[in-house]
Amino acid sequence: xxxxxxxxxxxxxxxxxxxxxxxxxxxxxxxxxxxxxxxxxxxxxxxxxxxxxxxxxxxxxxxxxxxxxxxxxxxxxxxxxxxxxxxxxxxxxxxxxxxxxxxxxxxxxxxxxxxxxxxxx
Amino acid sequence: xxxxxxxxxxxxxxxxxxxxxxxxxxxxxxxxxxxxxxxxxxxxxxxxxxxxxxxxxxxxxxxxxxxxxxxxxxxxxxxxxxxxxxxxxxxxxxxxxxxxxxxxxxxxxxxxxxxxxxxxxxxxxxxxxxxxxxxxxxxxxxxxxxxxxxxxxxxxxxxxxxxxxxxxxxxxxxxxxxxxxxxxxxxx
Numbered sequence: 001x002x003x004x005x006x007x008x009x010x011x012x013x014x015x016x017x018x019x020x021x022x023x024x025x026x027x028x029x030x031x032x033x034x035x036x037x038x039x040x041x042x043x044x045x046x047x048x049x050x051x052x053x054x055x056x057x058x059x060x061x062x063x064x065x066x067x068x069x070x071x072x073x074x075x076x077x078x079x080x081x082x083x084x085x086x087x088x089x090x091x092x093x094x095x096x097x098x099x100x101x102x103x104x105x106x107x108x109x110x111x112x113x114x115x116x117x118x119x120x121x
Numbered sequence: 122x123x124x125x126x127x128x129x130x131x132x133x134x135x136x137x138x139x140x141x142x143x144x145x146x147x148x149x150x151x152x153x154x155x156x157x158x159x160x161x162x163x164x165x166x167x168x169x170x171x172x173x174x175x176x177x178x179x180x181x182x183x184x185x186x187x188x189x190x191x192x193x194x195x196x197x198x199x200x201x202x203x204x205x206x207x208x209x210x211x212x213x214x215x216x217x218x219x220x221x222x223x224x225x226x227x228x229x230x231x232x233x234x235x236x237x238x239x240x241x242x243x244x245x246x247x248x249x250x251x252x253x254x255x256x257x258x259x260x261x262x263x264x265x266x267x268x269x270x271x272x273x274x275x276x277x278x279x280x281x282x283x284x285x286x287x288x289x290x291x292x293x294x295x296x297x298x299x300x301x302x303x304x305x306x307x308x309x
Contacts, residue, residue: 003129011209030136031278067286067287069266073294074293074297076254085192088192097238098237106163
Protein backbone atom coordinates (compact mmCIF):
# COMPACT_ATOMS: atom_id res chain seq x y z
CA UNK A 1 0.00 0.00 0.00
CA UNK A 2 2.70 2.45 1.00
CA UNK A 3 5.25 1.37 -1.59
CA UNK A 4 2.88 1.71 -4.53
CA UNK A 5 1.45 5.01 -3.20
CA UNK A 6 -2.04 3.54 -2.87
CA UNK A 7 -2.24 5.39 0.45
CA UNK A 8 -1.56 8.74 -1.19
CA UNK A 9 -4.38 11.27 -1.35
CA UNK A 10 -2.73 12.55 -4.53
CA UNK A 11 -3.00 9.18 -6.27
CA UNK A 12 -6.73 8.94 -5.51
CA UNK A 13 -7.30 12.49 -6.75
CA UNK A 14 -5.36 11.63 -9.91
CA UNK A 15 -7.43 8.46 -10.34
CA UNK A 16 -10.73 10.33 -10.22
CA UNK A 17 -9.35 12.74 -12.82
CA UNK A 18 -8.46 9.78 -15.10
CA UNK A 19 -5.00 11.37 -15.45
CA UNK A 20 -2.91 8.26 -14.86
CA UNK A 21 -3.13 4.52 -15.34
CA UNK A 22 -1.40 3.74 -12.00
CA UNK A 23 -4.42 3.08 -9.73
CA UNK A 24 -6.41 1.41 -12.51
CA UNK A 25 -3.44 -0.87 -13.15
CA UNK A 26 -3.32 -1.85 -9.47
CA UNK A 27 -7.05 -2.47 -9.03
CA UNK A 28 -7.42 -3.93 -12.54
CA UNK A 29 -4.57 -6.44 -12.18
CA UNK A 30 -5.81 -7.45 -8.71
CA UNK A 31 -9.31 -8.08 -10.10
CA UNK A 32 -8.05 -9.88 -13.21
CA UNK A 33 -5.95 -12.27 -11.11
CA UNK A 34 -8.84 -12.50 -8.65
CA UNK A 35 -11.28 -13.60 -11.36
CA UNK A 36 -8.85 -16.23 -12.64
CA UNK A 37 -8.06 -17.49 -9.13
CA UNK A 38 -11.69 -17.66 -8.01
CA UNK A 39 -12.60 -19.55 -11.20
CA UNK A 40 -9.80 -22.06 -10.48
CA UNK A 41 -10.91 -22.47 -6.86
CA UNK A 42 -14.45 -23.21 -8.01
CA UNK A 43 -13.34 -25.46 -10.88
CA UNK A 44 -11.15 -27.64 -8.66
CA UNK A 45 -13.16 -27.31 -5.42
CA UNK A 46 -10.11 -26.18 -3.48
CA UNK A 47 -10.49 -26.46 0.29
CA UNK A 48 -9.38 -23.98 2.91
CA UNK A 49 -7.05 -24.87 5.78
CA UNK A 50 -10.14 -25.51 7.88
CA UNK A 51 -11.05 -28.37 5.56
CA UNK A 52 -14.15 -26.74 4.11
CA UNK A 53 -14.42 -26.04 0.38
CA UNK A 54 -13.92 -22.33 -0.23
CA UNK A 55 -17.43 -21.01 -0.80
CA UNK A 56 -18.59 -17.70 -2.18
CA UNK A 57 -21.89 -16.52 -0.80
CA UNK A 58 -23.74 -14.41 -3.35
CA UNK A 59 -24.61 -10.91 -2.14
CA UNK A 60 -28.31 -10.21 -2.04
CA UNK A 61 -29.51 -8.20 -5.00
CA UNK A 62 -30.56 -4.59 -4.59
CA UNK A 63 -29.86 -1.43 -6.53
CA UNK A 64 -30.63 1.32 -4.00
CA UNK A 65 -28.41 -0.08 -1.30
CA UNK A 66 -25.28 -0.49 -3.43
CA UNK A 67 -25.77 2.63 -5.52
CA UNK A 68 -26.59 5.07 -2.67
CA UNK A 69 -24.25 3.52 -0.14
CA UNK A 70 -21.53 3.30 -2.77
CA UNK A 71 -21.98 6.93 -3.77
CA UNK A 72 -21.65 8.12 -0.17
CA UNK A 73 -18.52 6.05 0.27
CA UNK A 74 -17.18 7.44 -3.03
CA UNK A 75 -17.63 10.99 -1.73
CA UNK A 76 -15.68 10.11 1.40
CA UNK A 77 -13.01 8.28 -0.59
CA UNK A 78 -12.33 11.33 -2.76
CA UNK A 79 -12.34 13.66 0.29
CA UNK A 80 -9.94 11.75 2.51
CA UNK A 81 -8.06 10.04 -0.34
CA UNK A 82 -8.29 6.83 1.65
CA UNK A 83 -10.55 3.82 1.73
CA UNK A 84 -10.62 1.81 4.97
CA UNK A 85 -7.47 -0.27 4.26
CA UNK A 86 -5.14 2.64 3.54
CA UNK A 87 -6.57 4.44 6.58
CA UNK A 88 -4.95 1.84 8.83
CA UNK A 89 -1.72 1.90 6.83
CA UNK A 90 -1.51 5.71 7.09
CA UNK A 91 -1.93 5.55 10.86
CA UNK A 92 0.95 3.06 11.02
CA UNK A 93 2.95 5.38 8.79
CA UNK A 94 2.75 8.06 11.45
CA UNK A 95 0.04 10.32 10.00
CA UNK A 96 -1.62 10.74 13.38
CA UNK A 97 -4.43 13.02 12.20
CA UNK A 98 -5.85 10.05 10.24
CA UNK A 99 -6.93 8.71 13.66
CA UNK A 100 -9.63 11.39 13.48
CA UNK A 101 -10.73 10.04 10.08
CA UNK A 102 -10.92 6.53 11.58
CA UNK A 103 -12.92 7.80 14.57
CA UNK A 104 -15.35 9.56 12.20
CA UNK A 105 -15.66 6.40 10.13
CA UNK A 106 -16.55 4.44 13.30
CA UNK A 107 -19.17 7.07 14.07
CA UNK A 108 -20.49 6.75 10.51
CA UNK A 109 -20.81 2.97 10.80
CA UNK A 110 -22.45 3.35 14.21
CA UNK A 111 -24.94 5.88 12.81
CA UNK A 112 -25.75 3.52 9.95
CA UNK A 113 -26.48 0.78 12.48
CA UNK A 114 -28.93 3.06 14.29
CA UNK A 115 -30.91 4.27 11.28
CA UNK A 116 -30.49 1.41 8.85
CA UNK A 117 -34.11 0.29 9.02
CA UNK A 118 -35.18 3.68 7.65
CA UNK A 119 -32.90 3.38 4.61
CA UNK A 120 -33.78 1.61 1.35
CA UNK A 121 -31.97 -1.71 0.96
CA UNK B 122 17.82 -6.19 -1.19
CA UNK B 123 16.57 -3.34 1.00
CA UNK B 124 17.47 -0.93 -1.78
CA UNK B 125 15.59 -3.06 -4.27
CA UNK B 126 12.32 -3.13 -2.27
CA UNK B 127 12.74 0.49 -1.21
CA UNK B 128 12.04 1.68 -4.73
CA UNK B 129 8.46 2.66 -5.49
CA UNK B 130 6.58 -0.45 -6.54
CA UNK B 131 4.93 -0.35 -9.96
CA UNK B 132 1.26 -1.20 -10.35
CA UNK B 133 1.98 -4.68 -11.69
CA UNK B 134 3.66 -5.57 -8.39
CA UNK B 135 1.08 -3.99 -6.08
CA UNK B 136 -2.04 -5.32 -7.84
CA UNK B 137 -0.95 -8.99 -7.79
CA UNK B 138 0.11 -8.62 -4.14
CA UNK B 139 -3.41 -7.42 -3.29
CA UNK B 140 -4.86 -10.43 -5.13
CA UNK B 141 -2.43 -12.68 -3.22
CA UNK B 142 -3.65 -11.16 0.06
CA UNK B 143 -7.23 -12.00 -0.89
CA UNK B 144 -6.31 -15.60 -1.78
CA UNK B 145 -4.35 -16.10 1.43
CA UNK B 146 -7.40 -15.00 3.41
CA UNK B 147 -9.62 -17.33 1.36
CA UNK B 148 -7.30 -20.27 1.96
CA UNK B 149 -7.54 -19.65 5.68
CA UNK B 150 -11.32 -19.71 5.46
CA UNK B 151 -11.71 -15.92 5.77
CA UNK B 152 -12.58 -13.23 3.30
CA UNK B 153 -11.05 -9.93 2.26
CA UNK B 154 -13.10 -6.96 3.44
CA UNK B 155 -11.57 -4.19 5.52
CA UNK B 156 -14.60 -2.02 6.30
CA UNK B 157 -16.20 -4.85 8.33
CA UNK B 158 -13.64 -4.06 11.03
CA UNK B 159 -15.49 -0.80 11.70
CA UNK B 160 -18.64 -2.75 12.46
CA UNK B 161 -16.70 -5.20 14.64
CA UNK B 162 -15.17 -2.34 16.60
CA UNK B 163 -18.65 -0.86 17.21
CA UNK B 164 -19.87 -4.27 18.38
CA UNK B 165 -16.95 -4.67 20.78
CA UNK B 166 -17.68 -1.18 22.09
CA UNK B 167 -21.14 -2.33 23.16
CA UNK B 168 -23.20 -0.88 20.28
CA UNK B 169 -25.21 -4.12 20.25
CA UNK B 170 -27.32 -2.71 23.09
CA UNK B 171 -28.51 0.11 20.83
CA UNK B 172 -28.92 -1.66 17.50
CA UNK B 173 -29.26 -5.33 16.65
CA UNK B 174 -27.00 -4.59 13.67
CA UNK B 175 -24.11 -4.73 16.14
CA UNK B 176 -25.54 -7.59 18.17
CA UNK B 177 -23.67 -10.56 16.75
CA UNK B 178 -20.79 -12.83 17.64
CA UNK B 179 -18.00 -10.34 17.07
CA UNK B 180 -15.44 -12.79 18.45
CA UNK B 181 -15.64 -14.63 15.10
CA UNK B 182 -14.38 -11.43 13.46
CA UNK B 183 -11.39 -10.77 15.68
CA UNK B 184 -9.06 -12.20 13.00
CA UNK B 185 -9.96 -9.21 10.83
CA UNK B 186 -8.84 -6.79 13.55
CA UNK B 187 -5.56 -8.70 13.67
CA UNK B 188 -5.39 -8.33 9.87
CA UNK B 189 -5.80 -4.54 9.98
CA UNK B 190 -3.36 -4.46 12.90
CA UNK B 191 -0.96 -6.00 10.39
CA UNK B 192 -1.76 -3.17 7.98
CA UNK B 193 -0.81 -0.65 10.67
CA UNK B 194 2.49 -2.48 11.24
CA UNK B 195 3.07 -2.69 7.46
CA UNK B 196 2.54 1.05 7.19
CA UNK B 197 5.03 1.62 9.97
CA UNK B 198 7.67 -0.63 8.41
CA UNK B 199 7.26 0.85 4.94
CA UNK B 200 7.40 4.43 6.19
CA UNK B 201 10.24 3.87 8.63
CA UNK B 202 12.68 1.62 6.82
CA UNK B 203 11.61 1.46 3.19
CA UNK B 204 11.03 5.11 2.50
CA UNK B 205 11.98 6.53 -0.85
CA UNK B 206 13.10 10.16 -1.05
CA UNK B 207 11.65 10.81 -4.51
CA UNK B 208 8.33 12.59 -4.94
CA UNK B 209 5.35 10.66 -6.31
CA UNK B 210 5.40 10.86 -10.13
CA UNK B 211 1.94 12.34 -10.59
CA UNK B 212 0.49 13.20 -13.98
CA UNK B 213 1.24 16.75 -15.10
CA UNK B 214 -2.45 17.64 -15.41
CA UNK B 215 -3.09 16.59 -11.80
CA UNK B 216 -0.16 18.64 -10.50
CA UNK B 217 -1.25 21.76 -12.37
CA UNK B 218 -4.87 21.46 -11.25
CA UNK B 219 -3.86 21.03 -7.61
CA UNK B 220 -1.53 24.04 -7.70
CA UNK B 221 -4.40 26.04 -9.14
CA UNK B 222 -6.50 24.90 -6.16
CA UNK B 223 -3.84 26.08 -3.71
CA UNK B 224 -2.13 22.78 -2.87
CA UNK B 225 1.61 23.39 -2.80
CA UNK B 226 4.14 20.78 -3.95
CA UNK B 227 1.71 18.04 -5.04
CA UNK B 228 3.28 14.62 -4.70
CA UNK B 229 6.25 15.71 -2.61
CA UNK B 230 4.76 13.81 0.32
CA UNK B 231 2.06 11.17 0.52
CA UNK B 232 -0.58 13.57 1.77
CA UNK B 233 -1.20 17.29 1.13
CA UNK B 234 0.00 19.17 4.23
CA UNK B 235 -2.79 21.73 3.69
CA UNK B 236 -5.38 19.11 4.66
CA UNK B 237 -3.69 16.43 6.77
CA UNK B 238 -2.41 18.21 9.85
CA UNK B 239 -3.79 18.81 13.33
CA UNK B 240 -3.88 22.57 12.63
CA UNK B 241 -5.93 21.98 9.49
CA UNK B 242 -8.41 19.86 11.43
CA UNK B 243 -9.57 23.00 13.24
CA UNK B 244 -10.27 24.89 10.00
CA UNK B 245 -13.59 24.54 8.20
CA UNK B 246 -11.86 23.01 5.17
CA UNK B 247 -9.92 20.46 7.18
CA UNK B 248 -12.90 19.58 9.34
CA UNK B 249 -15.13 18.91 6.33
CA UNK B 250 -12.54 16.80 4.51
CA UNK B 251 -11.32 14.76 7.49
CA UNK B 252 -14.33 14.47 9.80
CA UNK B 253 -17.22 14.56 7.33
CA UNK B 254 -15.17 12.54 4.81
CA UNK B 255 -14.43 9.90 7.45
CA UNK B 256 -18.09 9.76 8.42
CA UNK B 257 -19.11 9.21 4.77
CA UNK B 258 -16.62 6.34 4.55
CA UNK B 259 -18.00 4.61 7.63
CA UNK B 260 -21.64 5.22 6.74
CA UNK B 261 -21.36 4.54 3.00
CA UNK B 262 -19.33 1.33 3.25
CA UNK B 263 -21.77 -0.23 5.69
CA UNK B 264 -24.83 0.80 3.68
CA UNK B 265 -23.22 -0.57 0.52
CA UNK B 266 -22.02 -3.62 2.45
CA UNK B 267 -18.36 -3.21 1.57
CA UNK B 268 -15.55 -0.95 0.43
CA UNK B 269 -12.79 -1.22 -2.16
CA UNK B 270 -11.52 -4.54 -0.81
CA UNK B 271 -14.92 -6.18 -0.26
CA UNK B 272 -16.64 -5.00 -3.44
CA UNK B 273 -14.06 -3.80 -6.00
CA UNK B 274 -11.58 -6.63 -5.33
CA UNK B 275 -13.41 -9.55 -3.69
CA UNK B 276 -16.86 -8.96 -5.22
CA UNK B 277 -15.70 -8.30 -8.77
CA UNK B 278 -13.32 -11.29 -8.61
CA UNK B 279 -16.39 -13.37 -7.91
CA UNK B 280 -18.31 -11.62 -10.75
CA UNK B 281 -21.03 -10.33 -8.44
CA UNK B 282 -23.43 -7.83 -9.98
CA UNK B 283 -24.14 -6.07 -6.64
CA UNK B 284 -20.42 -5.32 -6.33
CA UNK B 285 -20.36 -3.83 -9.82
CA UNK B 286 -23.28 -1.56 -8.87
CA UNK B 287 -21.41 -0.57 -5.70
CA UNK B 288 -18.26 0.25 -7.69
CA UNK B 289 -20.34 2.38 -10.07
CA UNK B 290 -21.59 4.16 -6.93
CA UNK B 291 -18.00 4.64 -5.68
CA UNK B 292 -17.20 6.41 -8.94
CA UNK B 293 -20.36 8.53 -8.99
CA UNK B 294 -19.45 9.80 -5.52
CA UNK B 295 -15.73 10.12 -6.26
CA UNK B 296 -16.20 11.97 -9.54
CA UNK B 297 -18.83 14.29 -8.04
CA UNK B 298 -16.47 15.15 -5.20
CA UNK B 299 -13.28 15.50 -7.24
CA UNK B 300 -14.73 17.58 -10.05
CA UNK B 301 -17.55 19.59 -8.46
CA UNK B 302 -17.31 19.73 -4.67
CA UNK B 303 -13.59 19.53 -3.89
CA UNK B 304 -12.75 22.75 -5.78
CA UNK B 305 -15.36 24.51 -3.63
CA UNK B 306 -14.23 22.93 -0.33
CA UNK B 307 -10.56 23.74 -1.01
CA UNK B 308 -11.46 27.42 -1.43
CA UNK B 309 -12.83 27.58 2.13
